[in-house]
Amino acid sequence: MAKRSKSAARARSVRSAPRPRVTRSALPVGNAAVGQSGGPTAVINQSLVGVIEELRTFKAVKKTFGMRHGVSGLTHDPAELIDCKRLSAAELERVATTPSAILGSSRDKPDAAYCEKIFAACRANNIRYFFYIGGNDSSDTCRIVSELAQARGYDMRCFHVPKTVDNDLMLSDHTPGFPSAARFNALAFMSDSMDNASLPGVKINVVMGRHAGFLTAAAALARGEGGFKDRNGPHLIYLPEVPFDSDRFAADVQAVYDRLGRCQIAVSEGIQDAQGRPIITTLMERLDKDAHGNVQLSGVGALGDALADVVKKRVKSKSGKPVRVRADTFGYLQRCWPDPSPVDSKEARLAGREAVKLAKRGEVSGSIAIQRASSKPYKAKLVKIELRDVAAKTRHMPTEFFKGSNDVSDKFIAWCKPLVGPLPRMVRVDELI
Amino acid sequence: MAKRSKSAARARSVRSAPRPRVTRSALPVGNAAVGQSGGPTAVINQSLVGVIEELRTFKAVKKTFGMRHGVSGLTHDPAELIDCKRLSAAELERVATTPSAILGSSRDKPDAAYCEKIFAACRANNIRYFFYIGGNDSSDTCRIVSELAQARGYDMRCFHVPKTVDNDLMLSDHTPGFPSAARFNALAFMSDSMDNASLPGVKINVVMGRHAGFLTAAAALARGEGGFKDRNGPHLIYLPEVPFDSDRFAADVQAVYDRLGRCQIAVSEGIQDAQGRPIITTLMERLDKDAHGNVQLSGVGALGDALADVVKKRVKSKSGKPVRVRADTFGYLQRCWPDPSPVDSKEARLAGREAVKLAKRGEVSGSIAIQRASSKPYKAKLVKIELRDVAAKTRHMPTEFFKGSNDVSDKFIAWCKPLVGPLPRMVRVDELI
Numbered sequence: 026m027a028k029r030s031k032s033a034a035r036a037r038s039v040r041s042a043p044r045p046r047v048t049r050s051a052l053p054v055g056n057a058a059v060g061q062s063g064g065p066t067a068v069i070n071q072s073l074v075g076v077i078e079e080l081r082t083f084k085a086v087k088k089t090f091g092m093r094h095g096v097s098g099l100t101h102d103p104a105e106l107i108d109c110k111r112l113s114a115a116e117l118e119r120v121a122t123t124p125s126a127i128l129g130s131s132r133d134k135p136d137a138a139y140c141e142k143i144f145a146a147c148r149a150n151n152i153r154y155f156f157y158i159g160g161n162d163s164s165d166t167c168r169i170v171s172e173l174a175q176a177r178g179y180d181m182r183c184f185h186v187p188k189t190v191d192n193d194l195m196l197s198d199h200t201p202g203f204p205s206a207a208r209f210n211a212l213a214f215m216s217d218s219m220d221n222a223s224l225p226g227v228k229i230n231v232v233m234g235r236h237a238g239f240l241t242a243a244a245a246l247a248r249g250e251g252g253f254k255d256r257n258g259p260h261l262i263y264l265p266e267v268p269f270d271s272d273r274f275a276a277d278v279q280a281v282y283d284r285l286g287r288c289q290i291a292v293s294e295g296i297q298d299a300q301g302r303p304i305i306t307t308l309m310e311r312l313d314k315d316a317h318g319n320v321q322l323s324g325v326g327a328l329g330d331a332l333a334d335v336v337k338k339r340v341k342s343k344s345g346k347p348v349r350v351r352a353d354t355f356g357y358l359q360r361c362w363p364d365p366s367p368v369d370s371k372e373a374r375l376a377g378r379e380a381v382k383l384a385k386r387g388e389v390s391g392s393i394a395i396q397r398a399s400s401k402p403y404k405a406k407l408v409k410i411e412l413r414d415v416a417a418k419t420r421h422m423p424t425e426f427f428k429g430s431n432d433v434s435d436k437f438i439a440w441c442k443p444l445v446g447p448l449p450r451m452v453r454v455d456e457l458i
Numbered sequence: 459m460a461k462r463s464k465s466a467a468r469a470r471s472v473r474s475a476p477r478p479r480v481t482r483s484a485l486p487v488g489n490a491a492v493g494q495s496g497g498p499t500a501v502i503n504q505s506l507v508g509v510i511e512e513l514r515t516f517k518a519v520k521k522t523f524g525m526r527h528g529v530s531g532l533t534h535d536p537a538e539l540i541d542c543k544r545l546s547a548a549e550l551e552r553v554a555t556t557p558s559a560i561l562g563s564s565r566d567k568p569d570a571a572y573c574e575k576i577f578a579a580c581r582a583n584n585i586r587y588f589f590y591i592g593g594n595d596s597s598d599t600c601r602i603v604s605e606l607a608q609a610r611g612y613d614m615r616c617f618h619v620p621k622t623v624d625n626d627l628m629l630s631d632h633t634p635g636f637p638s639a640a641r642f643n644a645l646a647f648m649s650d651s652m653d654n655a656s657l658p659g660v661k662i663n664v665v666m667g668r669h670a671g672f673l674t675a676a677a678a679l680a681r682g683e684g685g686f687k688d689r690n691g692p693h694l695i696y697l698p699e700v701p702f703d704s705d706r707f708a709a710d711v712q713a714v715y716d717r718l719g720r721c722q723i724a725v726s727e728g729i730q731d732a733q734g735r736p737i738i739t740t741l742m743e744r745l746d747k748d749a750h751g752n753v754q755l756s757g758v759g760a761l762g763d764a765l766a767d768v769v770k771k772r773v774k775s776k777s778g779k780p781v782r783v784r785a786d787t788f789g790y791l792q793r794c795w796p797d798p799s800p801v802d803s804k805e806a807r808l809a810g811r812e813a814v815k816l817a818k819r820g821e822v823s824g825s826i827a828i829q830r831a832s833s834k835p836y837k838a839k840l841v842k843i844e845l846r847d848v849a850a851k852t853r854h855m856p857t858e859f860f861k862g863s864n865d866v867s868d869k870f871i872a873w874c875k876p877l878v879g880p881l882p883r884m885v886r887v888d889e890l891i
Contacts, residue, residue: 065656067649093887107891116890123884125652132657216500216794219558223498224565228790326759326787354759356786357661361649363882364797449796451556454526457549458540 052085052387053180055153058099058106060092061126062133062159062166063189066202067209067365068373072158072186073128074121075377077109083385086154095131095157096166100142104150121374124361130159135166140173147174147181154182154384158377160189160200164392165416171390184380185392185412188373190360193237195418196410198397201376202360204369204444206233207243209362210291211445213355214247218258218289219451225287226349227278227336228258231329233359235295238264238422240359242433243441244291246448256453258289261431265295266421269304274332275339277431282340282348294328294354304328329354366446372405379407403443485518485820486613488586491532491539493525494559495566495592495599496622499635500642500798501806505591505619506561507554508810510542516818519587528564528590529599533575537583554807557794563592568599573606580607580614587615587817591810593622593633597825598849604823617813618825618845621806623793626670628851629843631830634809635793637802637877639666640676642795643724644878646788647680651691651722652884658720659782660711660769661691664762666792668728671697671855673792675866676874677724679881689886691722694864698728699854702737707765708772710864715773715781727761727787737761762787799879805838812840836876 059076061069073091080089091107092098098105107128112120120127135143147155147170157167164185171183187194190206210232221228232241241264248257260281263269281288296304305328329352336350376393383391391409398404426437492509494502506524513522524540525531531538540561545553553560568576580588580603590600597618604616620627623639643665654661665674674697681690693714696702714721729737738761762785769783809826816824824842831837859870 061656065653091887107887112890116885119883119885120890122882123652124649125884126656127652127885127887129658129887130656212796213791216557216796217790219556219560220498220790220794223494223559223563225562326763326785330759330763351790352759353789353791354787355791357650357653357784358646358786358788358791361653363645363649363884449555450552451796452549452552452560454524454540454560454562457545457553 053153053182054085054087055151056088056090057083057086057154057156058090058092058147058150058152059109059128059156060095060099060158061128061130062095062157062163063130064160064360065124065126065130066188066190066360067124067205067362068201068369069158069188070123070125070127071121071370071373072188072201072377074117075374076156076158076186076381077112078117079378079381081110083381090150090152091128094129095133095159095163096135096139096143097131097133098129099146100139104146106150124363124365134162135169140169143170144173144177144179148179153180154184156184156186156380158186158188160187160191161194161415161417161419163188164194164412167390167392168412168416171412175389182384182388183390183412184383184388185415186376186380187393187395187415190240191234191237192239193420194394195415195420197394197420198405199395199444201369201373201395203239204366204446205362206240206359207246207441208364208366208369208445209359210240210243210355211246211448212364214244214259214289214291215249215257215448215451217353218247219453221258221287221289222453224349226351227282227288227290227340229290229292229329229332229336229350229352230259231292231294231352231354233355234265234293236265236419236421238266238293241291241293242422242426242437243445245433245438246441246445249448249450256285256455259291260285260288262291262433263293263296263431264422264427265293265297267427267430268299269296270299271335273430275335278336279340282342292328292332326352326354366444368403368444368446375407383409400439400443486586486615487518487520488584489521489523490516490519490587490589491523491525491580491583491585492542492589493528493532493591494561494563495528495590495596496563497593497793498557498559498563499621499623499793500557500638500795501634501802502591502621503556503558503560504554504803504806505621505634505810507550508807509589509591509619509814510545511550512811512814514543516814523583523585524561527562528566528592528596529568529572529576530564530566531562532579533572537579539583554803557796557798567595568602573602576603577606577610577612581612586613587617589617589619589813591619591621593620593624594627594848594850594852596621597627597845600823600825601845601849604845608822615817615821616823616845617816617821618848619809619813620826620828620848623673624667624670625672626853627827628848628853630827630853631838632828632877634802634806634828636672637799637879638795639673639792640679640874641797641799641802641878642792643673643676643788644679644881645797647677647692647722647724648682648690648881648884650786651680652886654691654720654722655886657782659784660715660721660723660773662723662725662762662765662769662783662785663692664725664727664785664787666788667698667726669698669852669854671699671726674724674726675855675859675870676878678866678871679874679878682881682883689718689888692724693718693721695724695866696726696729696864697855697860698726698730700860700863701732702729703732704768706863708768711769712773716776725761725765759785759787799877801836801877801879808840816842833872833876
């Protein structure tokens with residue numbers, strides 16, 4: 026859109042013609058609905074508030090409904106809807122700074138029959154503007170609902186607002202929710218590295234991210250400035266995009282331990298072997314699967330414990346004493362910790378507002394992507410992308426962000442750093458003496 | 459000491475006699491050594507800096523040595539000692555705000571032969587003032603070293619500075635390190651409760667604390683103000699002091715789940731059955747033990763995963779759908795998260811200074827305890843206690859802090875609240891509609 030505005034301005038200056046009003050089609054008058062879907066984040070409520078506050082100045086919209094638990098609440102009989110227009114500015118601000126999905130979220134992935142129910146509920150409630158905040162599964166729901174409405178001749182505008190700590194949406198530089206989760210991991214690895222230097226040993230920390238390694242990679246920010254990379258953890262980083270091999274893992278850990286007498290390791294919960302099998306599936310007999318057929322990777326400590334066992338069996342100390350090995354799985358705190366990245370809070374809010382601006386401009390459907398204009402100083406813009414380009418697709422780490430089989434590149438660090446906000450400056454004893 | 463000063467003042471005012479100078483014995487002239495021991499905390503470096511800065515104005519002390527990894531570094535040949543007096547005020551301030559034990563910590567528990575080595579190292583380095591920051595094992599080390607020095611006629615003054623996230627030191631209202639770890643847990647449970655309301659299910663969070671339940675109990679602060687106790691988690695709290703029974707646990711969870719459709723649970727890693735056996739020992743075949751014979755409870759996810767299995771097998775939903783169950787083990791972040799309680803930072807610093815003041819005053823040995831003067835407004839004082847009264851003893855939660863078999867009392871919350879600092883105000887959807 027920034028691009029479009031620029032060319033529109035150029036057109037004006039050249040031809041001195043009045044700027045054409047963008048009216049793709051007449052704006053239907055009716056109600057709006059907004060919902061949250063997928064795993065919550067620290068800033069998904071910012072996006073919700075962005076949608077609600079921008080809708081207040083949209084004359085075609087009468088009522089603003091909040092769906093309880095996304096399309097799950099919408100398709101209840103009667104539909105579970107909350108009147109969001111009556112919330113005061115002060116209440117909205119409290120909502121915006123509360124982590125989690127305040128309306129309730131959903132893991133449902135509607136099939137054809139489910140979509141019929143959504144459609145019926147929208148028609149019954151005269152919903153003409155549908156906003157769905159979520160990840161790639163959620164954008165797919167949005168796309169299906171949009172196509173169904175168009176096929177039935179019901180004029181409903183459907184917009185997706187991006188959200189995911191995994192940062193795995195196509196065409197985006199990054200996704201609201203990711204910078205705050207990255208901030209949590211940077212702080213966690215930084216502090217935990219100091220702890221591990223106090224009582225040296227091997228420390229494994231398992232990080233969220235089923236298919237994309239961005240969040241695990243963000244642990245590298247914990248190394249800080251000043252050329253102390255080799256001394257501050259994480260010393261090894263294992264991502265789902267790079268095939269994981271237990272032998273190489275044990276050798277990697279042994280090498281760092283021999284050099285430093287300790288080793289801090291960032292491991293993605295989604296690490297896979299060369300055949301693409303999640304490492305966790307080789308370790309657990311019974312696995313929980315969600316409605317999308319995904320194996321439960323979060324909320325269990327099994328992967329960390331199994332990797333700790335590998336280290337206990339295979340990594341040796343020079344003294345012959347057993348190596349101290351600990352594993353933590355950072356779990357759900359990564360996506361809800363109440364210290365969001367300031368950039369993330371701001372962008373999540375703007376993404377919600379931008380989706381409504383698309384509707385105001387007469388767009389029929391679309392999603393929002395954050396694209397970066399520059400890293401130093403950090404500048405980003407919000408652009409419209411098509412639902413089909415983001416729906417049910419997964420973005421992986423670009424190869425330029427990897428370094429070997431167990432680290433990230435300087436390019437990744439330069440990309441990630443402006444997103445997470447200021448980090449504390451910690452000090453090690455060998456920096457002082 | 460506050461008490462002693464008061465009575466001294468009273469004595470002066472009544473008898474108009476000059477205040478007697480407290481000189482238990484002539485102050486030996488020589489060097490000081492300070493070390494850190496046991497699990498690090500977010501504020502143990504505050505205590506270290508407190509010791510160092512107070513020693514700067516102690517004329518009997520020539521050099522201030524920092525022991526690397528506590529008595530472990532001291533007894534190396536040559537002793538691993540750092541000259542702490544050359545650190546600038548700015549450097550000290552950076553040390554103070556760095557979580558972890560910057561000098562390095564130790565889990566060693568010296569026996570008679572080890573104590574001989576400590577003694578030899580102290581004599582060789584003309585150490586006359588020995589400061590050891592740690593928990594109850596560390597105060598025991600301090601006691602043994604002090605008694606050995608006295609028995610050998612070597613004038614060395616030994617002081618313990620309290621530290622432990624477990625809050626299990628005798629004669630203390632609370633211990634430096636605990637309030638910051640309690641703050642982490644309050645924030646974690648608060649945010650995680652919102653997350654669990656977004657995607658409802660059973661969420662188990664395992665909290666540090668081998669024998670004492672204070673830290674697990676602090677999760678209750680996440681409930682916040684305003685009469686929403688029943689809606690904000692944690693809904694159930696299991697402490698090591700209350701025998702744990704799997705049948706009752708499953709029934710408790712079922713009852714909360716039936717009422718709210720979700721359940722957030724705080725479980726201490728140290729929960730035991732009626733026979734005093736740690737629940738984790740019934741779940742794991744091979745258990746790591748540290749040098750003190752303690753089973754490894756932290757840095758493994760096994761207890762959480764096993765409790766999740768109990769819930770998955772035994773708790774049923776009304777709809778017949780499987781109950782969503784997740785378990786997180788908060789692990790080492792509890793003791794190193796870089797957002798310490800302001801009260802804790804201040805008290806940890808003062809405790810370090812106070813130990814040096816004991817030495818200046820001519821005391822031969824002792825430990826520091828924080829005692830509470832009032833809760834509203836919060837006021838505390840530091841008092842001297844004897845090493846033998848704190849060494850190798852464990853304080854448990856007083857019975858007035860329990861409520862039934864799965865909760866804490868209002869009295870506990872009133873006690874704990876002033877310690878953790880300001881908490882954010884989060885909002886649930888049912889508070890707005």
